[in-house]
Amino acid sequence: MYQTAIRSYLSAKNYPQFDLKAVLFDMDGVLFDSMPTHTKAWCQTFHEQGLPFTEEEGYLHEGRTGSGTINIVYQRELGREATPEEIEQIYTRKSALFDAHAEAPVMPGARELLEQIKANGLKRILVTGSGQKKLLSKMNHFFPGQFTRSDMVTAYDVTIGKPNPEPYLKGLVKAHATPQNAIVVENAPLGIQAAKGAGIFTIAVNTGKLQDHHLLDAGTDLLFNSMAELSAAWPELLKIIQNTSL
Numbered sequence: 001m002y003q004t005a006i007r008s009y010l011s012a013k014n015y016p017q018f019d020l021k022a023v024l025f026d027m028d029g030v031l032f033d034s035m036p037t038h039t040k041a042w043c044q045t046f047h048e049q050g051l052p053f054t055e056e057e058g059y060l061h062e063g064r065t066g067s068g069t070i071n072i073v074y075q076r077e078l079g080r081e082a083t084p085e086e087i088e089q090i091y092t093r094k095s096a097l098f099d100a101h102a103e104a105p106v107m108p109g110a111r112e113l114l115e116q117i118k119a120n121g122l123k124r125i126l127v128t129g130s131g132q133k134k135l136l137s138k139m140n141h142f143f144p145g146q147f148t149r150s151d152m153v154t155a156y157d158v159t160i161g162k163p164n165p166e167p168y169l170k171g172l173v174k175a176h177a178t179p180q181n182a183i184v185v186e187n188a189p190l191g192i193q194a195a196k197g198a199g200i201f202t203i204a205v206n207t208g209k210l211q212d213h214h215l216l217d218a219g220t221d222l223l224f225n226s227m228a229e230l231s232a233a234w235p236e237l238l239k240i241i242q243n244t245s246l
Contacts, residue, residue: 002237005221006244009201015180017245020238022175022182023117024168024200027128028062029187029207030227031114031143034104035062041097042069045090051077059208062188063129063162065155066091095133106142107207109228113185114146116234126152127171127184129161129191150174163190165197172198183241185230192218205230 010017029035039058046053051073061069067087074082082090117124126139126147139147153170160166172182179199186192187205195202196219204220205227206212215223222237224230230237 002222002240003244006201006241007246009221010244010246013179013199015246018201018241019181020122020183020241022123022125022172022177024125024127024171024175024182024184024195025114026063026184026186026188026191027126027130029107030185030205031107031110031126032104033107033207035059035187035208037098037101037104038062041094041101044097045094046073048093049090056209059210060189060214062208063186063190063194065129065158065161066094068161103138107227109226109231111143113227113231113234114143116231118146120238123175123177124151125171125175126154127167128152128154129158129167130155162188163193163197165194165199168195168198168200172200186220187215189214189218192220196220203230 006018025031027034028038035058039055042058043053043055053073061072064072067082070087070090071081074080074086114124124146139152151174153167153174155161157170158167168184172178175182179201182200184191184195184200184202185205186195186202187207189210192202192204192215202220203222203224204215204218205224206215207226212223224233
């Protein structure tokens with residue numbers, strides 16, 4: 001199964017083989033089990049404004065910048081974009097609700113996978129649409145020695161955000177890599193679209209409430225049920241990635 005997906009990607013891109021140098025990671029739902037808290041905070045914030053919003057929407061919008069999510073809801077419900085003042089007010093409220101919850105736990109299997117990738121000598125790059133300073137400031141605490149600030153692309157570094165490929169293109173720049181040198185680990189349809197738009201081989205982990213077809217329809221190359229499953233499969237997968245050629 002792995003080799004078929006890899007060969008299909010290489011053939012589509014006309015690459016003879018991978019020259020893997022970096023793995024680009026989303027954050028929410030990949031490294032942290034934070035999406036339930038995010039979706040609850042979004043729902044409460046919009047409901048306080050009298051605007052309908054569901055938890056499923058929260059998962060489907062995952063990876064989008066906060067302003068992007070707010071504008072989609074405003075356009076749908078009010079027929080206009082939010083003003084900068086409204087965006088600041090709503091995102092500040094959403095962030096406060098998120099921060100009021102207990103710390104989001106590390107996703108099971110995430111540390112183990114990162115340690116393996118580090119031991120393999122591969123660069124780790126964080127590519128997230130999040131602007132949650134609470135999580136970003138604690139990356140080194142939860143994942144010591146894995147990411148420096150120069151190894152991160154966050155909501156503060158992009159102008160468009162996912163599903164536009166911009167974040168992952170910037171991630172490639174930080175990794176000093178091309179698509180042939182990288183793979184992406186994602187859990188959200190918009191993130192998968194962004195990664196595929198950047199031309200990168202993409203692995204999805206379904207850690208949330210979405211159905212598998214949401215991730216498959218977004219174009220992921222491989223699908224795992226959890227980070228723990230991906231971590232367990234990583235040695236075999238890496239060997240196949242490094243040894244498959246056209």
